[in-house]
Amino acid sequence: MTTKTPTIGSIRNESRRLLEQWWREMAAADHAGRPTAYVFVMGSLGELLRAFDLPVNCPEITSLQTAVRGASLQYLQAAEDSGYSPDICGYVKADVGLHLKDRQHPNGRIPKPALVIATNMCNTYVTWAEIWEQMYGCPVFVLDLPAWRGTRAGAGADGEALRNDRRYVEAQLRDLIALCEDLTGTAFDIDRLREAMAQVNRMAASYHAVLALNQHRPAPFSAIREGITFQGISNLYRGSPEGTRFFELAREEIQDRIRLGMGTLEEKYRLLLAGTTCYAALKRFAEMFEQWGGVFVHSTYMVFAGGGFAPGFAYDLARPIESLAETLLLSAWRGWSMPMFYAQDWLAETVREWSVDGICFHGVKSCRTTSTGLPDVREWLRTRCDIPGLFIQSDLVDPRLWSDAQLKNRIDAFIESLAGRRATAGR
Amino acid sequence: MSGSGEREVAAILEECRVLVEDPTYPAVRRWREAHPGGKVLGHFQVYFPEEIPHAAGMLPVKIMGAGSTVQIRKADARIAAFVCSIIRSSLELALTGRLDFLSVFVTPPICDAARNACAVWVRNLPSLNSQVLYLPQNAASPHAAAYLRDEYRRIAGVVEEAVGRPITDDGLRRSIALYNENRRLLRDLYRVKRETPWLLSAVEAYTLVRAGGLMPREEHNVLLRRVLGLLPEREAKRQDKIRVVFEGGYCEQPPLDMLAVIQDACYIVDDDLLIGLRWLTGDVPTDGEPLASLARAYLDGSSYSPVQHDPRKPKPEMLLRRIRESHADAAIVAAPKMCEPGLEDQVNHIRALEAAGIPHLVLEFEEKMTVFEQMRMEVETFAESLLFDFA
Numbered sequence: 093m094t095t096k097t098p099t100i101g102s103i104r105n106e107s108r109r110l111l112e113q114w115w116r117e118m119a120a121a122d123h124a125g126r127p128t129a130y131v132f133v134m135g136s137l138g139e140l141l142r143a144f145d146l147p148v149n150c151p152e153i154t155s156l157q158t159a160v161r162g163a164s165l166q167y168l169q170a171a172e173d174s175g176y177s178p179d180i181c182g183y184v185k186a187d188v189g190l191h192l193k194d195r196q197h198p199n200g201r202i203p204k205p206a207l208v209i210a211t212n213m214c215n216t217y218v219t220w221a222e223i224w225e226q227m228y229g230c231p232v233f234v235l236d237l238p239a240w241r242g243t244r245a246g247a248g249a250d251g252e253a254l255r256n257d258r259r260y261v262e263a264q265l266r267d268l269i270a271l272c273e274d275l276t277g278t279a280f281d282i283d284r285l286r287e288a289m290a291q292v293n294r295m296a297a298s299y300h301a302v303l304a305l306n307q308h309r310p311a312p313f314s315a316i317r318e319g320i321t322f323q324g325i326s327n328l329y330r331g332s333p334e335g336t337r338f339f340e341l342a343r344e345e346i347q348d349r350i351r352l353g354m355g356t357l358e359e360k361y362r363l364l365l366a367g368t369t370c371y372a373a374l375k376r377f378a379e380m381f382e383q384w385g386g387v388f389v390h391s392t393y394m395v396f397a398g399g400g401f402a403p404g405f406a407y408d409l410a411r412p413i414e415s416l417a418e419t420l421l422l423s424a425w426r427g428w429s430m431p432m433f434y435a436q437d438w439l440a441e442t443v444r445e446w447s448v449d450g451i452c453f454h455g456v457k458s459c460r461t462t463s464t465g466l467p468d469v470r471e472w473l474r475t476r477c478d479i480p481g482l483f484i485q486s487d488l489v490d491p492r493l494w495s496d497a498q499l500k501n502r503i504d505a506f507i508e509s510l511a512g513r514r515a516t517a518g519r
Numbered sequence: 520m521s522g523s524g525e526r527e528v529a530a531i532l533e534e535c536r537v538l539v540e541d542p543t544y545p546a547v548r549r550w551r552e553a554h555p556g557g558k559v560l561g562h563f564q565v566y567f568p569e570e571i572p573h574a575a576g577m578l579p580v581k582i583m584g585a586g587s588t589v590q591i592r593k594a595d596a597r598i599a600a601f602v603c604s605i606i607r608s609s610l611e612l613a614l615t616g617r618l619d620f621l622s623v624f625v626t627p628p629i630c631d632a633a634r635n636a637c638a639v640w641v642r643n644l645p646s647l648n649s650q651v652l653y654l655p656q657n658a659a660s661p662h663a664a665a666y667l668r669d670e671y672r673r674i675a676g677v678v679e680e681a682v683g684r685p686i687t688d689d690g691l692r693r694s695i696a697l698y699n700e701n702r703r704l705l706r707d708l709y710r711v712k713r714e715t716p717w718l719l720s721a722v723e724a725y726t727l728v729r730a731g732g733l734m735p736r737e738e739h740n741v742l743l744r745r746v747l748g749l750l751p752e753r754e755a756k757r758q759d760k761i762r763v764v765f766e767g768g769y770c771e772q773p774p775l776d777m778l779a780v781i782q783d784a785c786y787i788v789d790d791d792l793l794i795g796l797r798w799l800t801g802d803v804p805t806d807g808e809p810l811a812s813l814a815r816a817y818l819d820g821s822s823y824s825p826v827q828h829d830p831r832k833p834k835p836e837m838l839l840r841r842i843r844e845s846h847a848d849a850a851i852v853a854a855p856k857m858c859e860p861g862l863e864d865q866v867n868h869i870r871a872l873e874a875a876g877i878p879h880l881v882l883e884f885e886e887k888m889t890v891f892e893q894m895r896m897e898v899e900t901f902a903e904s905l906l907f908d909f910a
């Protein structure tokens with residue numbers, strides 16, 4: 093008999109409630125014709141938009157949800173029929189399809205964009221935003237975060253270059269504030285921003301604590317099943333007391349799971365995911381590993397899409413705008429270099445510290461931002477660090493690119509090789 | 520034109536064609552023989568301010584893929600399958616030692632694939648200083664120019680370190696003057712394309728332009744001046760062909776044979792082929808602070824491409840303007856396979872062309888394509904239907 097405690101199940105229940113509530117807000121905004129901001133998960137600026145009471149739509153999340161609901165294909169096809177290539181990001185196409193279908197999503201109706209904020213964390217954000225610009229004539233604000241420099245010594249700028257970047261980002265934020273004032277007719281209130289930033293600080297601390305709890309053996313949660321819920325809530329509820337409370341609750345539940353000895357399943361292999369999963373085959377993707385006792389304990393996705401929360405992340409509330417600019421830059425630097433472009437060091441460290449047996453590199457056709465150099469990173473880690481890695485390819489949302497039998501063969505063989513290594517190591 | 524004039528033009532074009540088709544960068548190797556110890560900076564598409572390395576005595580060269588001239592072997596093991604060809608072939612050139620003359624490699628983060636691929640260069644080519652030049656992506660921001668000047672200064676620092684001496688403002692001004700001259704000559708070449716396209720075929724014009732990215736610009740200027748001087752005397756008759764604008768050659772390059780297929784049926788009177796070489800549309804001032812002038816020119820006096828968002832230059836309208844200004848009858852809107860920004864822009868372009876009632880043909884290409892039968896049929900049918908309409 094397991095001992096029931098009040099927190100077990102609260103992640104599932106509370107995330108469901110929050111997601112439903114978010115969809116109700118979207119429908120209400122649509123119904124009332126309330127100006128809504130479209131933002132992206134990497135550098136969403138939820139805290140700033142909250143200070144203007146602007147409802148926030150995250151199209152990456154709504155696109156992802158079409159796939160989870162098994163409905164992405166009809167949206168993708170609508171976009172392709174209207175001229176979009178099979179070779180572009182499926183998130184973009186699922187979204188274009190959604191707009192072509194009168195913004196009717198399986199979960200509800202989304203409002204039109206009144207403002208788009210696109211950071212350059214992904215260049216596709218910008219071209220995607222231009223599609224809405226053409227469709228609706230809404231303003232597109234590109235928040236330029238020039239954080240990635242690609243030097244061998246370090247991924248970001250330093251010294252005068254960093255100061256230059258900071259000045260530029262801060263000036264852009266001030267322009268964006270003026271644009272939001274114009275759009276909403278509301279004067280900017282720095283205390284409201286400060287309040288939202290304080291919430292983000294608290295959320296970040298809990299978010300990080302939640303992730304760190306998965307170092308425990310067996311892992312108390314799946315980085316690809318619950319990991320997705322965490323990304324969703326951290327983005328949609330960024331800067332709100334409800335978002336903060338969710339992660340505090342999540343932390344409690346996961347601590348309880350550890351106390352009660354509840355892992356996700358019988359854990360034989362601890363795995364790390366480089367990239368994202370396939371949302372069009374979410375359950376199947378997890379099952380193919382789980383049937384062998386393979387558990388994803390962490391993923392690069394939780395680093396780059398999780399709101400830029402680094403260990404020790406905290407805004408300086410005494411100087412909100414400057415601190416926002418600085419943190420956005422540092423988060424962009426971290427998001428690009430550690431889990432994406434220069435993933436080798438972060439992955440090697442995580443393998444060590446989280447007792448990981450192997451890495452699954454999942455290249456998705458949709459996303460060159462995360463997938464381009466994955467084969468190279470895998471090769472680097474294999475040859476220099478003797479870390480086993482599996483490279484597979486499918487997509488985020490396009491079920492046509494999911495090839496079940498082929499993937500299963502590759503995954504089975506990989507797990508077998510992990511078993512072989514273990515036997516050789518005499519563990 | 521006299522026989523000797525025509526022979527001279529042919530010889531220059533042949534010299535350029537060799538440069539374009541030889542993946543070993545022969546002009547760079549010649550330059551290095553003539554300049555022992557001379558350093559070379561390679562830069563990936565689309566735009567790079569070559570004046571900065573030039574002022575330091577470096578040779579800047581454009582890295583723009585390898586067409587079908589190399590077999591991709593090593594790069595395929597390093598890059599995911601759904602990435603465009605120019606990223607792979609450029610990396611292949613580097614991994615097979617064909618770019619061993621480079622001291623510095625710079626890529627602007629034009630797209631998700633290019634940005635990510637830079638890290639692959641960094642990992643695999645440890646003796647090469649691979650850098651990202653962060654061109655501003657909020658181009659309309661009033662703060663972008665100051666930011667860019669400082670970013671240029673940072674890159675100037677990288678160059679200074681490579682050559683071991685400082686870049687002076689006067690040196691930069693001299694380089695700006697040289698490149699102004701080059702851009703003026705390229706504008707003249709494009710004027711020939713627009714006004715008398717029968718004097719210079721699309722392939723010839725393209726070869727002449729592309730060679731500029733592969734040789735010292737001083738030499739390119741000499742060669743362009745010579746050709747431009749000879750062209751008016753060329754004996755060529757105006758043919759009954761439709762006038763088109765070709766859009767889609769800003770990054771990955773269409774094969775020469777593809778341009779040949781198009782030119783057989785159409786006059787390409789304007790295009791965005793290698794637009795980076797013509798990104799700055801006017802002269803950059805040679806007085807004042809040179810890096811600031813270059814930065815302002817990049818933002819305020821520049822062309823357009825799928826990899827720059829600037830609300831002051833809505834791309835579909837810019838295309839319509841290009842068509843209007845070149846008195847084109849129609850447009851060919853092409854995009855490289857797997858190119859996210861190009862393929863997305865293509866849809867916006869098609870919508871704008873439809874709304875404006877401008878006939879257009881949509882093509883997709885890859886630098887390494889070698890079979891063009893299908894494309895030839897499409898282009899011919901398109902051109903014939905228009906000739907019939909216009910008749």
Ligand code: SF4
Nearest residue numbers: 181183214216459461
């Ligand atoms: S390319 Fe990748 S990061 Fe960019 S929008 Fe598409 S899925 Fe998101």
Ligand code: SF4
Nearest residue numbers: 603630770771858859
């Ligand atoms: S062709 Fe397109 S995808 Fe490829 S490097 Fe150029 S811009 Fe990027």
